[in-house]
Structure formats: C-alpha cells, structure tokens
Amino acid sequence: MRVTIKDVSRIAGVSIKTVSRVLNKEKYVSDDTRRKVEEAVAALNFSPSLAARTLAGSRSFQIALIYDNHSPYYIHAVQEGVWNRCREEGVRMLAQPVDIDSPTLAQEIGGLIDETHVDGVILSSPVTDAPAALEELERRRIRFVRISPGTNHALTSSVFMDDVQAADDMTTHLINQGHRRIGFVIGHPNHMASDQRHFGYRRALDRAGIAYEPGLVRQGTFDFESGMEAAEALLKLAHKPTAIFASNDDMAAGVLSYAHRIGLDVPHDLSVAGFDDTPLAQLVWPPLTTVRQPVRDLAYAATDQLFCPDPAIVHQRLQHELMVRGSTAPLRKS
Amino acid sequence: MRVTIKDVSRIAGVSIKTVSRVLNKEKYVSDDTRRKVEEAVAALNFSPSLAARTLAGSRSFQIALIYDNHSPYYIHAVQEGVWNRCREEGVRMLAQPVDIDSPTLAQEIGGLIDETHVDGVILSSPVTDAPAALEELERRRIRFVRISPGTNHALTSSVFMDDVQAADDMTTHLINQGHRRIGFVIGHPNHMASDQRHFGYRRALDRAGIAYEPGLVRQGTFDFESGMEAAEALLKLAHKPTAIFASNDDMAAGVLSYAHRIGLDVPHDLSVAGFDDTPLAQLVWPPLTTVRQPVRDLAYAATDQLFCPDPAIVHQRLQHELMVRGSTAPLRKS
DNA sequence: CCCCGGTATGACAACGGTGTCTTATTGGAC
DNA sequence: GTCCAATAAGACACCGTTGTCATACCGGGG
Numbered sequence: 252m253r254v255t256i257k258d259v260s261r262i263a264g265v266s267i268k269t270v271s272r273v274l275n276k277e278k279y280v281s282d283d284t285r286r287k288v289e290e291a292v293a294a295l296n297f298s299p300s301l302a303a304r305t306l307a308g309s310r311s312f313q314i315a316l317i318y319d320n321h322s323p324y325y326i327h328a329v330q331e332g333v334w335n336r337c338r339e340e341g342v343r344m345l346a347q348p349v350d351i352d353s354p355t356l357a358q359e360i361g362g363l364i365d366e367t368h369v370d371g372v373i374l375s376s377p378v379t380d381a382p383a384a385l386e387e388l389e390r391r392r393i394r395f396v397r398i399s400p401g402t403n404h405a406l407t408s409s410v411f412m413d414d415v416q417a418a419d420d421m422t423t424h425l426i427n428q429g430h431r432r433i434g435f436v437i438g439h440p441n442h443m444a445s446d447q448r449h450f451g452y453r454r455a456l457d458r459a460g461i462a463y464e465p466g467l468v469r470q471g472t473f474d475f476e477s478g479m480e481a482a483e484a485l486l487k488l489a490h491k492p493t494a495i496f497a498s499n500d501d502m503a504a505g506v507l508s509y510a511h512r513i514g515l516d517v518p519h520d521l522s523v524a525g526f527d528d529t530p531l532a533q534l535v536w537p538p539l540t541t542v543r544q545p546v547r548d549l550a551y552a553a554t555d556q557l558f559c560p561d562p563a564i565v566h567q568r569l570q571h572e573l574m575v576r577g578s579t580a581p582l583r584k585s
Numbered sequence: 586m587r588v589t590i591k592d593v594s595r596i597a598g599v600s601i602k603t604v605s606r607v608l609n610k611e612k613y614v615s616d617d618t619r620r621k622v623e624e625a626v627a628a629l630n631f632s633p634s635l636a637a638r639t640l641a642g643s644r645s646f647q648i649a650l651i652y653d654n655h656s657p658y659y660i661h662a663v664q665e666g667v668w669n670r671c672r673e674e675g676v677r678m679l680a681q682p683v684d685i686d687s688p689t690l691a692q693e694i695g696g697l698i699d700e701t702h703v704d705g706v707i708l709s710s711p712v713t714d715a716p717a718a719l720e721e722l723e724r725r726r727i728r729f730v731r732i733s734p735g736t737n738h739a740l741t742s743s744v745f746m747d748d749v750q751a752a753d754d755m756t757t758h759l760i761n762q763g764h765r766r767i768g769f770v771i772g773h774p775n776h777m778a779s780d781q782r783h784f785g786y787r788r789a790l791d792r793a794g795i796a797y798e799p800g801l802v803r804q805g806t807f808d809f810e811s812g813m814e815a816a817e818a819l820l821k822l823a824h825k826p827t828a829i830f831a832s833n834d835d836m837a838a839g840v841l842s843y844a845h846r847i848g849l850d851v852p853h854d855l856s857v858a859g860f861d862d863t864p865l866a867q868l869v870w871p872p873l874t875t876v877r878q879p880v881r882d883l884a885y886a887a888t889d890q891l892f893c894p895d896p897a898i899v900h901q902r903l904q905h906e907l908m909v910r911g912s913t914a915p916l917r918k919s
Numbered sequence: 920c921c922c923c924g925g926t927a928t929g930a931c932a933a934c935g936g937t938g939t940c941t942t943a944t945t946g947g948a949c
Numbered sequence: 950g951t952c953c954a955a956t957a958a959g960a961c962a963c964c965g966t967t968g969t970c971a972t973a974c975c976g977g978g979g
Contacts, residue, residue: 253699255935266959271937279957296692298699302639303935306964311636323864327657334682343701346680348668358630365587365632367677475868501868508870511845531868534809534835536842589965600929605967613927637965640934644967 254297263291274299301343311368314557315345317360317384318375324529325546329375329398332550340558345369351378357387364391371395371557373550379409380443394562396553401443410552410567414444417542417571418451421496421524424540424573426459429582430494430522432467434485436506438498439473448498448526467492471502478505486513486521493582494522500529503539507578518580528574537577545569588631597625608633635677645702648891649679651694651718652709658863659880663709663732666884674892679703685712691721698725705729705891707884713743714777728896730887735777744886744901748778751876751905752785755830755858758874758907760793763916764828764856766801770815770840772832773807782832782860801826805836812839820847820855827916828856834863837873841912852914862908871911879903 256274260267265284272280273288280288291297305311316333320326330346337344347363349356363369372395378384379400388395397409425433435452438445453463466488469481478497482505485492497503503525507517515521517537525532525541532539552567559565590608594601599618606614607622614622625631639645650667654660664680671678681697683690694717697703706729712718713734722729731743759767769786772779787797800822803815812831816839819826831837837859841851849855851871859866862877882903890899 253935257935267936268938268960269958272958275937279955281957284957296695298696300640300702300935301700302636302645302702303964304937305636306634306640306966307935307937308964309937323657323661326661330680331682343679345677346664348665361630362632366635368634368636504868511870531865534838534842534865535869536845587965591965601965602929602931602967603927606928609967613925615927618927634965637934638967640936641965641967642934 254295258295259291259297263287305368311370313343313345313367313369314371315347315369316373317347317349317378319349319351319378328546329550332547333373333554336551336554351381357383360384360387373553396556398549398553408556408565410549412569412571414447415451418448419455420573421542422452422455425494432492434492434495435468436471436481436497436502473499475501475505478502479509482506482509496524498526500525500527500532500541504531504535507535518578522579524579540576540579541574543572543574588629592629593625593631597621639702645704647677647679647701647703648705649681649703650707651681651683651712653683653685653712662880663884666881667707667888670885670888685715691717694718694721707887730890732883732887742890742899744883746903746905748781749785752782753789754907755876756786756789759828766826768819768826768829769802770805770831770836807833809835809839812836813843816840816843830858832860834859834861834866834875838865838869841869852912856913858913874910874913875908877906877908
C-alpha cells in the first residue's frame with residue numbers, strides 16, 4: 252500500500268539506513284550510492300512518514316505558529332511569511348489560533364507541544380506578551396521566536412519594527428509639509444504599539460519645537476467608528492488641526508469618511524495619515540499616506556531565526572516604509 | 586523527560602493497553618478503571634504523542650485544509666470554520682497554501698498526504714476545481730470535502746451557497762426599489778462564481794420583464810481598480826444606470842469611489858450594491874448593501890461532513906443573507 | 920453443573936523511520 | 950609495510966502508541 256524506506260532500499264540495492272542517510276543529507280555517503288537512492292526515491296515517488304521520523308528521531312519537521320489577532324490581513328501576512336521560510340526548509344507549519352484570555356491557554360499550548368513534538372514555535376503579537384504562554388514555553392524548554400513583542404524584550408529572540416520611529420517619521424513628514432496643528436488619534440489601549448506610536452508623535456513635535464497640545468489628541472480603539480468620532484471631536488474645535496494622524500488605517504478611513512461628510516476636501520483642506528498599510532489604504536479616496544509594516548518579512552525573519560542553528564538570543568529590527576499617497580499634501584498658504 | 590502512556594499506566598495501576606482504551610473511548614472498560622486512568626492522566630498532565638498514534642494506528646488525528654485564495658478575509662473565515670469543528674473533534678488542522686497553477690501541484694498534495702497521513706482533506710475554492718488536485722486525492726483514496734466547488738458537483742461531498750439565487754435576490758432588491766437601468770460589473774473570468782452571479786442578475790431582470798442590455802454590463806477582475814473603471818464607463822453613458830451592482834465588495838468600493846469623485850450622491854443619485862460582505866463593506870461611506878456569504882459556516886459544515894462516519898456523498902446548501910445598508914435607496918422620482 | 924456469550928484486561932508484535940554501534944575499506948604519513 | 954584516521958555502509962534496538970489475540974471472570978439458559 253504505502254511506499255516505505257524498505258521499498259526504496261530494495262530498489263536502490265542498499266540498506267534502509269543508507270536511504271535514511273541520503274534523506275537526511277548526512278555525510279559519508281558515496282556519490283554513486285546517493286544517486287542510486289535518489290533515483291529510487293523519484294521512481295517510487297516516495298515521501299517519508301513524518302510520524303515515524305518524529306517518533307524515532309529527535310526532530311519533527313514541524314513548527315507551530317501561535318496567534319490571536321483579529322485582523323485577517325495581519326494573520327494572513329504572518330502565515331505567508333512563516334510558510335515561505337518553512338517551505339524552503341522542508342518543514343510543516345501548524346497554524347494555531349488561541350485566545351490569550353483563556354484560562355486554559357497554557358494547557359492548550361502545552362498539549363500542542365506534547366502532541367505534535369514541534370521543533371519550535373513562532374509567537375505572533377499579542378500572544379508574544381501573554382505570560383501564561385511564555386512561561387509554558389520556557390518550562391518546556393522549547394525554542395521560540397516572537398514577532399513584535401511588546402514586553403520582556405530580553406527574554407527571547409524576536410523580530411520587530413520600530414513603531415516609535417515610524418510614528419516620528421510620519422509626524423515629521425506632516426511637519427515638513429508645513430503643518431503645525433496636527434491631530435493625533437491614539438490606538439487601542441491594550442496594544443503596546445499604541446503607546447509607542449503616540450510617543451513617536453510627541454518626539455517629532457518636540458524636535459520641531461512644536462508644543463504638544465492634549466486637545467489635539469483623542470483616544471481611539473483601532474476601528475473605523477472610533478476614527479470617525481475622533482475626527483468629529485477634532486474638527487469641531489475652534490482652532491482646527493490642518494492634519495490628522497491616526498494610529499492605524501481603519502481609524503484613518505473613519506477620519507476620511509467624516510471629513511468627506513462635512514464637505515472637506517482631502518488633502519487640500521485636511522491632510523490625513525494612517526498606519527499599517529492595509530489594503531484598505533488603497534481602497535479609499537484619496538489613497539492613504541501611511542506606514543508600511545513589513546509583516547511578511549518580520550514573519551519570515553522570525554522563522555529564519557528559529558531555524559538558525561546558533562541558539563543565541565537575537566533581536567532583529569526591520570525597516571518600515573513611509574507610503575506617501577494622496578491623502579497628505581503641503582499646507583495651503585491661506 | 587516526556588510523559589508517556591507507560592507512566593500513566595503505572596500510576597493508574599493498569600496496563601498500557603487499558604490506558605489506550607480509555608484515551609480512545611473504547612467499550613469494555615469498567616467505570617472504576619476509567620476513573621482511575623482519567624485521574625492519572627490529569628495528574629500527569631498527559632497528552633499522547635500524535636506521531637506514535639499515527640504510526641501505530643489507523644488514524645492521524647489531523648486533517649489538511651488546502652487553499653489558494655488571495656483574499657485574506659476569505660481564508661481567515663475558512664480557517665476559522667474548519668478550526669472550530671476540528672477543535673470539537675480533538676483533531677489538528679494543517680493549513681496548506683498552494684498555487685493551483687503550479688505544475689507540481691499534484692506532487693505537493695501527494696507528498697503532504699504521504700508525509701502527514703492526514704485523515705481527510707478540506708478543499709477550499711478555487712482548489713476545488715483544480716483537476717490535478719482532484720485526481721491526486723482520488724488516486725490516494727482519501728476522503729475530502731469541497732467548499733463552494735464550481736465544477737464536477739457529483740464527484741464528492743461539498744457545501745456551497747447559491748450564487749445565482751443571491752445575485753438574483755440582490756437584483757430583485759434593486760428592482761423593487763424602482764430601478765430599471767441596473768449596471769452590472771462581472772467578476773474575474775477565472776472564477777466560477779462570476780458566471781453564476783452574472784446569470785442571477787439576468788434571471789432577475791428576465792422575471793421582472795426588463796430587457797438585458799449588454800451595454801450596462803462590464804467585465805471586471807474583482808479588484809477596486811476594475812470597479813472604478815467599470816463605473817467610469819457606465820456613468821459616461823448617455824443613458825446612465827440608476828444603480829450599479831458589482832460582483833464583489835472591492836469593485837463596489839471602486840464604483841463608490843468614482844461616483845464620489847464626479848460628485849454623485851450615493852444612494853440618492855446612484856444606488857450601489859456589492860457582494861461578499863467583507864469588512865470593507867462597512868468601512869466605506871455609505872456602508873454597502875451587499876450579500877453575506879456564510880463562509881465560516883460553510884467551512885464548519887464541510888469539516889463536519891468530513892468527520893461524519895457515513896461516507897455518502899452529500900451536497901449541502903447554506904443560506905446567504907442580503908445585507909441592506911446605506912448604499913442603496915428607492916429610485917428618486919424625477 | 921456445564922457451556923456460552925458478553926465483559927474486562929493484559930501480552931506482544933507491529934507501525935516506519937532514526938540513533939548507536941560495528942565492520943570493512945580506503946589512502947596517506949612514517 | 951604498518952598503522953591510523955577518514956570514509957562508507959549495515960545490523961539492530963528503540964521511539965510511543967494501537968491492533969490482534971489470548972485470557973479470565975461473570976451470570977444465565979439448558
């Protein structure tokens with residue numbers, strides 16, 4: 252029924268163990284033998300049983316990607332990045348959604364590891380900051396890499412981008428266009444990134460010698476709705492902002508929507524900037540100036556680190572990119 | 586190091602085999618023994634090795650979800666549905682992205698099955714219609730269920746929704762609001778659903794006694810850009826449509842965007858309808874009237890069928906839902 | 920009282936590979 | 950020519966479960 256190493260070894264005229272050696276690219280196999288085995292493998296279209304390899308060997312050729320993020324775009328990008336690196340390595344990816352607030356989180360992760368013997372784990376934000384998850388992984392002494400962790404940076408290897416710098420860059424972009432009154436919409440309070448983006452905004456203002464005005468800053472929750480509300484509050488001010496920087500694209504879309512509704516012309520009456528460069532950024536009019544998070548690359552780099560034989564703790568920062576589109580423009584001299 | 590059945594059996598004071606029986610919920614275990622084993626399992630926090638179960642037994646407690654769809658929303662919803670059903674069953678889900686145009690598609694799928702011994706496969710559209718994939722699965726005699734297949738309906742079990750009826754319903758909704766000149770933007774030619782939605786549009790017109798005008802129908806490609814272009818073409822007609830029905834939300838957003846740019850008031854000057862009910866539908870102004878595809882439910886139902894012990898071929902149709910929002914309105918008497 | 924089917928449990932091989940150890944064969948340094 | 954390290958390949962146990970078969974007990978019908 253199933254094709255096994257035994258069949259391959261028979262065809263190639265060598266021992267089972269030698270076939271195993273070829274499969275695992277071990278040293279001490281003659282070129283001639285290697286070729287014979289490879290031909291037999293191809294002829295039989297043989298794929299080794301992962302279950303058997305896992306049971307007998309010390310590797311499982313599987314890693315787990317654990318996530319709890321409700322943005323399909325983000326998850327999709329992460330999966331793609333991890334998957335791409337896995338494919339190069341001939342390793343399977345187990346995608347594992349979890350609920351970081353679940354009281355059984357540690358148990359679920361522990362069970363996953365015991366059942367599947369995964370060789371390593373990728374943690375995607377915000378699971379990166381769930382203490383229960385981190386403790387469980389530590390206890391099991393399994394290697395893991397975190398994508399965009401918010402806390403405990405020293406703990407493990409991680410890859411991330413600099414949210415502070417990115418928000419600073421965007422704010423500076425607006426300042427360079429002549430804006431002085433720049434509104435800001437803070438992200439969801441649960442997200443580490445929200446604080447960092449807020450801080451980057453302040454830092455850029457400081458450097459430009461512009462006073463930070465709390466009245467120009469509103470709390471949002473990362474959704475469209477909250478962007479609209481923030482825009483309404485900001486644009487009803489007596490001394491209105493000439494630009495609004497929202498901490499993510501959904502909220503920026505909300506700002507845009509409200510601005511249109513009250514008849515403002517974006518970008519000439521009001522510049523609007525977002526963050527994340529989701530597809531949405533190009534599905535609104537005008538297309539949003541925003542910050543591209545290299546999510547796919549982060550995921551790829553994280554997986555790469557997981558496969559790296561050197562177990563040193565490494566922190567890798569990837570570069571963000573300012574995507575300047577139609578929603579921001581130089582301040583009109585009025 | 587690792588906790589095994591042996592440890593459990595020692596603690597519980599029974600044989601290895603008996604523990605196995607409890608784990609697999611087999612008959613012929615006394616209540617007393619079962620309880621003892623369950624206590625030992627809990628005490629040791631034992632999770633059985635999937636690799637060993639797979640190797641020794643006839644099941645692998647894993648299924649594969651194979652997809653090649655570039656819409657993150659769709660994939661995410663499918664994964665969620667499949668995952669939810671798997672979790673109930675205590676089965677792992679292997680998410681496997683593929684490229685349906687790859688010449689090695691069959692080999693990849695074959696390799697996946699050989700390596701992982703998955704118990705079954707869920708095929709998500711459009712992999713559902715890749716002959717190479719179907720042949721390979723047939724050859725391996727593995728059970729699989731298809732989500733929204735476009736062809737070969739008789740071949741295997743499947744779950745789907747009625748795209749024709751949904752497009753018919755939406756068109757009828759517009760007709761009921763008094764519209765007679767209804768533009769239509771066809772979806773990507775590679776997608777089976779495109780034809781069906783187009784056909785549903787015609788059917789509704791027919792039934793209402795409205796002539797089908799090819800001039801009111803444009804080819805699109807499911808993306809924002811093509812929606813804008815189609816809108817431009819349609820709205821430059823001497824005898825303009827009063828409503829435009831786009832085959833998906835992205836294109837509808839494009840229509841909306843173009844309409845705004847030329848100063849039309851949606852929905853009073855023009856009604857716009859989409860299809861799919863992606864989150865985008867509520868991130869544009871006004872929010873889109875669209876059709877909700879029950880993607881998550883489809884995926885859940887498909888997985889349920891996969892687990893169903895009865896191997897009969899079943900076709901299950903799930904109900905769509907018309908989401909009437911702000912982008913459509915009764916025709917203004919002018 | 921004996922036999923039998925239903926219930927409850929254990930012994931043991933097998934699943935398909937890898938880890939470890941052993942053995943044989945080279946080719947170069949002395 | 951001898952010795953040794955490097956190279957090449959095989960024998961065999963073992964990984965942690967499940968499938969199969971054997972065994973023992975129990976209660977009821979003849």
